[in-house]
Amino acid sequence: xxxxxxxxxxxxxxxxxxxxxxxxxxxxxxxxxxxxxxxxxxxxxxxxxxxxxxxxxxxxxxxxxxxxxxxxxxxxxxxxxxxxxxxxxxxxxxxxxxxxxxxxxxxxx
Amino acid sequence: xxxxxxxxxxxxxxxxxxxxxxxxxxxxxxxxxxxxxxxxxxxxxxxxxxxxxxxxxxxxxxxxxxxxxxxxxxxxxxxxxxxxxxxxxxxxxxxxxxxxxxxxxxxxxxxxxxxxxxxxxxxxxxxxxxxxxxxxxxxxxxxxxxxxxxxxxxxxxxxxxxxxxxxxxxxxxxxxxxxxxxxxxxxxxxxxxxxxxxxxxxxxxxxxxxxxxxxxxxxxxxxxxxxxxxxxxxxxxxxxxxxxxxxxxxxxxxxxxxxxxxxxxxxxxxxxxxxxxxxxxxxxxxxxxxxxxxxxx
Numbered sequence: 557x558x559x560x561x562x563x564x565x566x567x568x569x570x571x572x573x574x575x576x577x578x579x580x581x582x583x584x585x586x587x588x589x590x591x592x593x594x595x596x597x598x599x600x601x602x603x604x605x606x607x608x609x610x611x612x613x614x615x616x617x618x619x620x621x622x623x624x625x626x627x628x629x630x631x632x633x634x635x636x637x638x639x640x641x642x643x644x645x646x647x648x649x650x651x652x653x654x655x656x657x658x659x660x661x662x663x664x665x
Numbered sequence: 666x667x668x669x670x671x672x673x674x675x676x677x678x679x680x681x682x683x684x685x686x687x688x689x690x691x692x693x694x695x696x697x698x699x700x701x702x703x704x705x706x707x708x709x710x711x712x713x714x715x716x717x718x719x720x721x722x723x724x725x726x727x728x729x730x731x732x733x734x735x736x737x738x739x740x741x742x743x744x745x746x747x748x749x750x751x752x753x754x755x756x757x758x759x760x761x762x763x764x765x766x767x768x769x770x771x772x773x774x775x776x777x778x779x780x781x782x783x784x785x786x787x788x789x790x791x792x793x794x795x796x797x798x799x800x801x802x803x804x805x806x807x808x809x810x811x812x813x814x815x816x817x818x819x820x821x822x823x824x825x826x827x828x829x830x831x832x833x834x835x836x837x838x839x840x841x842x843x844x845x846x847x848x849x850x851x852x853x854x855x856x857x858x859x860x861x862x863x864x865x866x867x868x869x870x871x872x873x874x875x876x877x878x879x880x881x882x883x884x885x886x887x888x889x890x891x892x893x894x895x896x897x898x899x900x901x902x903x904x905x906x907x908x909x910x911x912x913x914x915x916x917x918x919x920x921x922x923x924x925x926x927x928x929x930x931x932x933x934x935x936x937x938x939x940x941x942x943x944x945x946x947x948x949x950x951x952x953x954x955x956x957x958x959x960x961x962x
Contacts (some may be wrong), residue, residue, distance in 0.1 A: 579692035594688055600717070607841035615684055617692070625691030628684075 558610075558643040563587055565601050566610060566640040569630045577616060577627035602630065610636030617659070670700025677707045680809040681714065710811070718806030726801035732811050735796040736818030739789075743868045745826050747860035748850075752779050754859075755849040786863075787941075790871040794940040797872030801879025807880055810875050875940065878947065 558566070568584040569576040578598060585593045602632045616629040633639070651657045678686040689710060691705040718724060757765065757775065765771045797815070804811040836873070850856045 577692075578688055579695045582692065582696065594709050595692060595706035596713045599685065599689060599710055600713045603919075615688065621695055622691035623694045625687045625694070626684075627691060628688040663669075 557646070558639050560600055561597065562605055562610075562617075563640060563643045565598075565605065566602065566632055569611060570632045570640070576632075578630075579622075579627070580608040581630065599628075602628070605636065608635075609633060610639055625650055667815075668700040670704050674700065674704040674707045677704065677711060680711045681707075708814070711786055715807060715810055718804075719810075721807075724804045724807035724811060727792025727800050727807070727811055728814065730798050731796065731803065732815045733818055735800075736815045739796060739868050741866065742789055742792070743864045744860055746785050746867065747863040749785065750782050750863065751855040751859050752846050752849050753782060755846075755852070755855060759852075786867055789863075789867045791940045793868045794871040794875035794878075794944075798879040798882075798940065799875075800872070801876035802878075802883045804876075805880060805883045807960050808880050812873070815872065816869060819864065819872075871940075874944075878944070882909055 565581060568581045568588070572584060573578050577615060577660050578595075582593045582595070582598050585591065602611065606613055610633060612631045612633055614629050616627040618624045618626045675690065678690055679691065689707065690703075693706055698706065732804060757778075765775050797812075800811055801808050
């Protein structure tokens with residue numbers, strides 16, 4: 557079973573597709589989930605997901621706006637997609653009928 | 666990347682693997698982080714990496730078995746080497762006279778003492794390299810902490826003058842006997858500065874080089890790598906044995922019969938000098954692989 561932050565990271569990487577890399581995933585999480593994502597949490601979680609076989613990473617191109625430093629590119633594997641699907645299913649099932657699910661309009665963002 | 670904060674972040678990032686370091690710094694630059702935030706981000710990642718590394722038993726073994734005992738032992742050996750060398754340096758440098766060369770007996774003494782000094786210094790440097798190598802190999806990811814602690818132990822033992830405190834141990838008490846050589850040790854250079862120089866040149870620098878080689882070897886997935894740490898551990902055991910024999914001799918006690926066959930100074934230096942052979946072989950192999958890559962490209 558995935559952890560919450562692992563799920564956020566897999567979802568962000570899947571949403572970004574071919575342009576998923578460290579800084580982009582971090583920005584995506586901060587914008588969509590509205591929570592701070594430290595560089596330490598990002599890289600240690602990337603390693604953990606990779607060791608579980610949920611993502612594949614490799615060093616990408618270097619760009620001038622990065623000071624000529626390469627990106628760590630990320631791709632979600634089939635196993636990772638399955639783990640995210642399972643997590644989403646479990647969260648959906650366990651949330652059925654609870655107050656914040658039935659009265660979603662009343663919940664403050 | 667020009668502010669002090671960014672420079673500090675770049676320095677802190679050196680505790681991360683090269684590929685990760687580059688990607689992390691690139692991400693921080695791209696995100697337009699302030700220098701303070703970048704430094705905190707890098708330090709946070711380093712702390713997490715260290716916490717992960719220390720979950721393994723090997724860094725703890727290295728800390729308890731190598732960092733503290735070897736840091737102290739090498740400092741004490743370094744102090745003895747410095748005192749021994751200082752006496753002859755003072756004799757031949759501060760009191761030089763052409764008679765040292767012209768007189769056949771003096772010339773013989775000079776050659777023999779210079780050879781002994783070189784051998785002593787080389788042996789200490791090789792011991793330090795081996796200690797650093799074993800520390801790097803065993804600590805691997807935890808080497809920033811273990812390496813800093815090793816250097817701190819070595820520096821503090823020297824700076825705080827631990828040999829003086831350890832004078833209650835008979836093995837180390839005689840090395841502080843400056844009486845017959847008071848003329849040498851009345852000079853601040855030989856009493857204070859020279860031991861620090863010897864410590865930096867023959868303990869700290871070689872041990873840092875050994876750590877780098879040890880970490881590099883630990884990352885290789887090849888089986889022959891087991892040979893090198895075995896040699897390192899054998900050498901460390903030999904250092905312990907050597908110190909013990911020296912302690913017996915200092916106390917005027919007879920050596921155990923089995924140790925009577927302990928090899929002479931030159932052979933010992935050859936045995937302990939394997940780091941030189943290893944470094945040379947390693948440098949040649951790296952040069953060859955770069956050459957092959959260039960040819961291939």
